[in-house]
Amino acid sequence: SQQGEEDPQALSIQEGENATMNCSYKTSINNLQWYRQNSGRGLVHLILIRSNEREKHSGRLRVTLDTSKKSSSLLITASRAADTASYFCARFYGNNRLAFGKGNQVVVIP
Amino acid sequence: DAEITQSPRHKITETGRQVTLACHQTWNHNNMFWYRQDLGHGLRLIHYSYGVQDTNKGEVSDGYSVSRSNTEDLPLTLESAASSQTSVYFCASSDPGQNTGELFFGEGSRLTVL
Numbered sequence: 001s002q003q004g005e006e007d008p009q010a011l012s013i014q015e016g017e018n019a020t021m022n023c024s025y026k027t028s029i030n031n032l033q034w035y036r037q038n039s040g041r042g043l044v045h046l047i048l049i050r051s052n053e054r055e056k057h058s059g060r061l062r063v064t065l066d067t068s069k070k071s072s073s074l075l076i077t078a079s080r081a082a083d084t085a086s087y088f089c090a091r092f093y094g095n096n097r098l099a100f101g102k103g104n105q106v107v108v109i110p
Numbered sequence: 111d112a113e114i115t116q117s118p119r120h121k122i123t124e125t126g127r128q129v130t131l132a133c134h135q136t137w138n139h140n141n142m143f144w145y146r147q148d149l150g151h152g153l154r155l156i157h158y159s160y161g162v163q164d165t166n167k168g169e170v171s172d173g174y175s176v177s178r179s180n181t182e183d184l185p186l187t188l189e190s191a192a193s194s195q196t197s198v199y200f201c202a203s204s205d206p207g208q209n210t211g212e213l214f215f216g217e218g219s220r221l222t223v224l
Contacts, residue, residue, distance in 0.1 A: 031210060042200055042215035043153075088152065092211035096141050096160070096204055102152035 010105045019076040021104040023089030024069075030092045032065060032072050037086045037103070046087075047074075079108045112137040116201050116216035124224055129188040131219045133201030141204040142184040143213065144168075144176065146197040153200065159184055160206065191223045 013019050023032070031050045035043040049056045049065045049072065056063050062075040076083055086105045090098040114135040123129050135142065140161045145153040155168030157176040165176050173195060175187045188195055198220050202213040 033210075033212065035213075040218075042217045043202075043213070044215070045212050048210055048212060090211075090213075096206050096209075096211055097143075097155065097158065098211050098213060099155075100145075100153040102150070 010107070012107045012109065013079055015079060015081055015108050015110050017079055019079050019083065019106050019108070020073055021087055021106070022071060022073045023101050024071045025089075025091045025099075026070065027091075027093065029067070030094060032063075033090045033092065033098065034061075034063060034072075034074050035088045035090060035100075037088065039085070043088060076106075079106075081108050081110045084108045114201060114203055114214055114216040116199075116219045118219060119217065120220045122222045122224060123191050125191060125193060127191050129191050129221065131186045131188075131199055131201075131221070133184050133186065133216060134182055135201075135203045135214070135216075136182065137203055137205070137214060138181060139203035139205050139214070140181065141206050142178070143202045143204075144174070144184065144186045145200045145202065146170065146195075147200060147218075148197050156186065156199075157184075188221075191221075193223050195221065196223045197221060 029051050033048045034046045037043045047058045047063050049063050060077045065072045084107050086103045088103045089101045117132045143158040144156040147153050154170045156174050159165050159178040198218050200218050201216040204213050
């Protein structure tokens with residue numbers, strides 16, 4: 001899982017399987033966001049979940065938020081080779097700034 | 111389509127030289143940010159700006175400066191490059207009116223300091 005001091009996690013799965021990655025944080029949030037980064041590219045926003053929401057869906061993505069445990073998870077269903085990327089969670093802590101986790105690297109094997 | 115562009119995409123420089131990385135966005139966003147990305151550290155905020163003539167230090171601002179003379183541009187300057195500043199640098203922008211913090215990123219500038 002991602003949090004401030006942990007090393008990035010790596011996940012290798014077969015195409016068609018589901019990929020789950022976790023993120024934890026230490027302070028209160030306004031919202032939590034997930035971003036994808038393909039190799040050598042910039043980050044791209046995937047999905048945002050607000051602090052008063054528990055689950056959100058967008059296409060093959062499902063994100064959950066547990067504010068009591070200060071954790072979030074991102075599920076990618078029916079993974080594809082094109083989902084190979086690094087995934088970052090980011091905590092919105094006010095003043096229009098985000099604090100990023102260290103990322104999870106996902107490799108989808110065709 | 112609106113976009114955010116960074117230049118150069120790759121640069122090699124020597125210790126002690128001044129380096130400027132350019133960032134230009136056509137989103138018309140007031141908020142602009144510079145991050146650096148290093149293995150094991152994720153993205154760390156260097157400087158940010160909420161509008162013209164506004165600049166603020168982030169968590170790793172030593173050795174870096176920015177200036178904001180218009181809405182579109184936020185150049186990042188390394189006054190005297192050091193090997194510890196070898197990194198990938200990302201510029202990003204956001205719309206404060208959305209109040210979500212959602213960021214739009216450039217493609218990054220890879221800087222090597224020899």
